Amino acid sequence: DAMVIQNPRYQVTQFGKPVTLSCSQTLNHNVMYWYQQKSSQAPKLLFHYYDKDFNNEADTPDNFQSRRPNTSFCFLDIRSPGLGDAAMYLCATSRDLGTGVYEQYFGPGTRLTVT
Amino acid sequence: KQEVTQIPAALSVPEGENLVLNCSFTDSAIYNLQWFRQDPGKGLTSLLLIQSSQREQTSGRLNASLDKSSGRSTLYIAASQPGDSATYLCAVPNNNDMRFGAGTRLTVKP
Numbered sequence: 001d002a003m004v005i006q007n008p009r010y011q012v013t014q015f016g017k018p019v020t021l022s023c024s025q026t027l028n029h030n031v032m033y034w035y036q037q038k039s040s041q042a043p044k045l046l047f048h049y050y051d052k053d054f055n056n057e058a059d060t061p062d063n064f065q066s067r068r069p070n071t072s073f074c075f076l077d078i079r080s081p082g083l084g085d086a087a088m089y090l091c092a093t094s095r096d097l098g099t100g101v102y103e104q105y106f107g108p109g110t111r112l113t114v115t
Numbered sequence: 116k117q118e119v120t121q122i123p124a125a126l127s128v129p130e131g132e133n134l135v136l137n138c139s140f141t142d143s144a145i146y147n148l149q150w151f152r153q154d155p156g157k158g159l160t161s162l163l164l165i166q167s168s169q170r171e172q173t174s175g176r177l178n179a180s181l182d183k184s185s186g187r188s189t190l191y192i193a194a195s196q197p198g199d200s201a202t203y204l205c206a207v208p209n210n211n212d213m214r215f216g217a218g219t220r221l222t223v224k225p
Contacts, residue, residue: 006158033213040218040220042204042215042216042217042218043204043215045212045213090158090159092159092213102147102208102213103147103149103161104161104213106151106158106161107158108157109156109157
């Protein structure tokens with residue numbers, strides 16, 4: 001089945017130790033997103049790729065970076081995790097059909113714990 | 116800037132009841148609205164997508180309606196079951212991303 005896959009599902013890292021979260025998709029969608037979701041809050045967009053074009057949200061900290069080496073894969077790098085970065089990280093994809101209609105498909109998320 | 120609000124924040128009902136979840140948005144110039152379900156500690160599962168030209172969409176016991184002019188959408192769940200217990204989020208596109216409401220946490224008691 002076509003899907004969005006995130007690895008790992010659970011990640012524990014130490015304060016200040018770089019960590020990378022992975023997302024892959026078999027949907028061949030041209031848009032990929034990374035969201036941060038804290039407990040009982042709405043998902044907050046960190047950035048997205050439209051094809052190879054990187055779009056950073058204005059309030060995304062510099063500590064968060066992303067890479068998209070090809071259509072299928074996208075990575076979230078947290079250079080120096082702080083305790084406040086503990087959250088669920090959600091990857092999503094969508095296809096731009098040129099109609100303005102975006103239907104998003106989400107992965108299962110990676111739960112990040114910072115000790 | 117698009118703002119999305121969901122009321123109520125939490126809802127508890129006995130099994131078998133029909134219920135309505137509400138979603139409102141500030142900018143009515145939307146192309147579509149999407150309803151998601153999120154189980155604790157899990158990702159988001161898409162339930163229904165309503166395009167701006169549509170009034171409603173149905174999937175099984177779920178029916179979502181859209182009134183663009185008033186900036187509102189409702190998700191109707193018929194004959195609720197304990198397995199429906201989850202958080203339900205609505206989202207609308209805002210340029211190339213989606214704006215989410217904070218969700219309604221639904222509990223269906225056996």
